[in-house]
Amino acid sequence: MFLTNEEEKMANGEYGETIRKSMDILIALGDIYGAEKFVDIKSAQVSGVSYKTIGQAGLEYLEDLASTSEIIYNENGTISDKSGIATISATLNPAGTDLDNWEDFGFPADFARKQVDICNAYGALGISTTCTCTPYLIGNVPRFGDHVSWSESSAVAYVNSVIGARTNREGGPGALAAAIVGKTPLYGFHLEENRKANLLVEVESELERADFGALGYAVGQIVKDGIPYFKMQNKPYEVSNGNLKALGAALASSGAVALYHVEDVTPEFANAAIDDVENKITITKDDIVSTREKLSTADGYADLVCLGCPHASLEEVKEVAEIVKGKKIKNELWVCTSINIKEAAKRLGYLETIEKAGGKICCDTCMVVAPIEQMGYEVIGVNSAKAANYVPSMCGLRVIYNDIEDLLDFE
Numbered sequence: 001m002f003l004t005n006e007e008e009k010m011a012n013g014e015y016g017e018t019i020r021k022s023m024d025i026l027i028a029l030g031d032i033y034g035a036e037k038f039v040d041i042k043s044a045q046v047s048g049v050s051y052k053t054i055g056q057a058g059l060e061y062l063e064d065l066a067s068t069s070e071i072i073y074n075e076n077g078t079i080s081d082k083s084g085i086a087t088i089s090a091t092l093n094p095a096g097t098d099l100d101n102w103e104d105f106g107f108p109a110d111f112a113r114k115q116v117d118i119c120n121a122y123g124a125l126g127i128s129t130t131c132t133c134t135p136y137l138i139g140n141v142p143r144f145g146d147h148v149s150w151s152e153s154s155a156v157a158y159v160n161s162v163i164g165a166r167t168n169r170e171g172g173p174g175a176l177a178a179a180i181v182g183k184t185p186l187y188g189f190h191l192e193e194n195r196k197a198n199l200l201v202e203v204e205s206e207l208e209r210a211d212f213g214a215l216g217y218a219v220g221q222i223v224k225d226g227i228p229y230f231k232m233q234n235k236p237y238e239v240s241n242g243n244l245k246a247l248g249a250a251l252a253s254s255g256a257v258a259l260y261h262v263e264d265v266t267p268e269f270a271n272a273a274i275d276d277v278e279n280k281i282t283i284t285k286d287d288i289v290s291t292r293e294k295l296s297t298a299d300g301y302a303d304l305v306c307l308g309c310p311h312a313s314l315e316e317v318k319e320v321a322e323i324v325k326g327k328k329i330k331n332e333l334w335v336c337t338s339i340n341i342k343e344a345a346k347r348l349g350y351l352e353t354i355e356k357a358g359g360k361i362c363c364d365t366c367m368v369v370a371p372i373e374q375m376g377y378e379v380i381g382v383n384s385a386k387a388a389n390y391v392p393s394m395c396g397l398r399v400i401y402n403d404i405e406d407l408l409d410f411e
């Protein structure tokens, strides 16, 4: 890989150990994937936050990395990019607990303390501890064409496909290293020629709500790490950002999709070279119905209904509030989102409505990365195909996949 003089200095340790170690990771990635050089990035999203997924070894790695960073100020008072601290817009994926209210939710205390240590180490490295997988809803919003380094597969799919920024499917350490040095190796989805479709998907029926996740799950299994191009029956204005969030998350969990196009909806569909694509599949109403059924591993009553995978938008929190308004929910209900969306929901009265009905808004974490398997739950109700895919494998619990009102039981 070609390195500029400045990058050589970074790699040789002239700007400290944190930058040197980060450059080591990035140069190794660049060499593996055949990158010729680095590109400057505008934003990073760093996964690998829950104590459940990174454990003690992860915590020690982060504390070690943070111990050698040192804030250096530029003459104008801003933090120097030679500090070993992220100076670009950089946000953190969900943690394993609600950071403020972990006791109220019954998260184990030892786990919660380790979780705080992990978040503090990330904070010391300049990563904003907002702990969400939908950072694009709370201010980490790159622009079309920006180079970024994002981990979290659902956020990668969203930022590439819906926003039109450019990232590979990074892992947590790669995205963290990129955040610290402000650069990433230039290859893969950063290059225009690698963003064209290679599978045409004709969707034969109109979709609503949890159908979008089912579509993503079914197509992800077929397309794997390819780039699907969807022709939908729904009118473009009927496809919401929430629908795209669910579609991309599911595509990225049953497959390894980083980018998809939806005709007349996503910003790069016209450059996807669909006329050159030879592979074509059709998804029928029956395919959607059977995929929805397949995603459930239990039926009947869910003792915990967990919404917000990926983390809920304000519109989705409002939808939940409207469904439960004036009722009493029998199940336990968590709506998972960021602290930012929870605060807005509080101002607008949605939090009070949900709490009066017996539900909770759970910040910073989710049904997959929280240790829910240690908390006495057995059957989890979800409206996310990604969550339905991961809860059985990552938590060992059974799931019911359905629309919100069909998951909830009322008194």
Ligand SMILES: C[C@@](O)(CCOP(=O)(O)O)CC(=O)O
Binding pocket: 046, 047, 048, 049, 050, 053, 054, 093, 094, 133, 151, 152, 153, 154, 172, 368, 369, 390
């Ligand atoms: C399942 C997932 O959404 C969250 C868990 O990952 P992590 O703990 O942030 O590495 C990761 C992903 O899909 O990229």
Ligand code: SF4
Binding pocket: 093, 094, 133, 154, 249, 308, 309, 310, 311, 336, 365, 366, 367, 368, 369, 386, 387, 390
């Ligand atoms: S499993 Fe879902 S809610 Fe949890 S971090 Fe991943 S996308 Fe977000």
